[in-house]
Amino acid sequence: MDALVVENLQGLIELISAWSLRVMGGIALLIVGIWLARVGGNAAQRAISRSNLDPSLVAFLGSLTFYSITSIVLISVLGIVGIETASLITVLGASSLAIGLALQGSLSNLASGVMLLIFRPYRAGDYIEVGDSEGTVVEVGVFSTTLDTLDHVRVVLPNAHVAEQPVRNWSTNGTRRLDLEIEVGVDSALSTVRPAIEAALRDDPRVLSEPAPIVAASDFGDTSIRLVVRPWCQQQDYWELRFSLPERIKDAVEAAGASLPCPERRIHVRREEIAA
Numbered sequence: 001m002d003a004l005v006v007e008n009l010q011g012l013i014e015l016i017s018a019w020s021l022r023v024m025g026g027i028a029l030l031i032v033g034i035w036l037a038r039v040g041g042n043a044a045q046r047a048i049s050r051s052n053l054d055p056s057l058v059a060f061l062g063s064l065t066f067y068s069i070t071s072i073v074l075i076s077v078l079g080i081v082g083i084e085t086a087s088l089i090t091v092l093g094a095s096s097l098a099i100g101l102a103l104q105g106s107l108s109n110l111a112s113g114v115m116l117l118i119f120r121p122y123r124a125g126d127y128i129e130v131g132d133s134e135g136t137v138v139e140v141g142v143f144s145t146t147l148d149t150l151d152h153v154r155v156v157l158p159n160a161h162v163a164e165q166p167v168r169n170w171s172t173n174g175t176r177r178l179d180l181e182i183e184v185g186v187d188s189a190l191s192t193v194r195p196a197i198e199a200a201l202r203d204d205p206r207v208l209s210e211p212a213p214i215v216a217a218s219d220f221g222d223t224s225i226r227l228v229v230r231p232w233c234q235q236q237d238y239w240e241l242r243f244s245l246p247e248r249i250k251d252a253v254e255a256a257g258a259s260l261p262c263p264e265r266r267i268h269v270r271r272e273e274i275a276a
Contacts, residue, residue: 033073041066112159113142126171127235130162150239175208176238178231182249183224188258190217190225196256197229200248206237207245224261 044065117140122128126137128147133155135147145162147155170176184193197215201207213231220226229249233241253260 030073030077033076034070037066037069037073040069108160109143109158112163113140113144115163116140116145116159117142121167122169122171126169128170129168130157131165133157134168170238171235174235175232176235178229178233178238178242178245180229180246180249181218182227182229182246182253183221183261184227184253185259185261186220186223186225188225188253192256193227193253193258196252196258197227197249200252201229201231201245204231204241204245204248206233206241208232208234221261 041063120140122137122140124137124139128134128137130145130147133147133149135149135153135155138146138148138154140146142159144159145157147157149155194215198213201213201215202209207213208231211232213229215227215229218226218228229245231241231245250260
């Protein structure tokens with residue numbers, strides 16, 4: 001009886017010793033693995049930051065590297081402890097597939113956000129137009145792009161929506177053309193009106209001399225001549241110039257002796273005598 005007890009105790013001690021070594025090895029690997037994951041994540045961030053990518057993308061890729069290494073370490077630790085990892089990997093793969101199908105929209109926004117941050121068609125501070133939305137870019141995130149409109153409304157656009165739409169960036173080139181149309185009376189002398197408008201453009205410091213502004217007749221109406229006025233300006237001066245320049249042009253046209261047309265309709269009344 002005593003020999004059986006001793007034998008069982010020896011077996012238990014050996015089992016505990018074996019498990020203790022495995023657990024200690026797993027703990028050691030976990031500690032070293034997490035340290036390596038942090039080192040790898042920081043190294044990835046430093047390496048990626050040299051490529052002048054967006055800081056949001058750099059942080060995201062660094063975190064992705066950290067969690068990827070951590071996942072590999074955890075699976076290795078479970079294998080050292082003695083847990084069957086093949087079935088665990090299969091379950092994780094099936095779970096990842098189910099989660100991916102459930103989060104198709106979010107993953108689409110994530111993929112689109114990564115592409116936008118890599119190719120950078122716009123940056124924070126740019127004025128862009130995407131579909132029916134336009135405004136100044138506040139933040140380019142991994143999942144969404146945030147805009148502030150001209151009337152100070154915050155708009156959050158999913159990156160998948162942005163990637164599917166043509167993006168018009170008004171800030172990339174620095175300058176922008178202002179397109180105006182004005183009408184003067186059909187009896188106005190263009191040889192006088194055009195120089196007056198050109199002088200008004202030259203007197204405005206926000207109007208660029210290069211490229212030269214365009215002032216030309218584009219069409220004729222019933223009682224008017226339609227002129228196109230196309231000056232260039234810096235992007236930040238566009239809206240202020242857009243609302244102040246028409247008034248200055250009107251004053252210049254009137255000072256030149258021309259007039260702005262007014263709708264005019266003549267009615268002729270014809271009376272006929274009816275025989276009694």
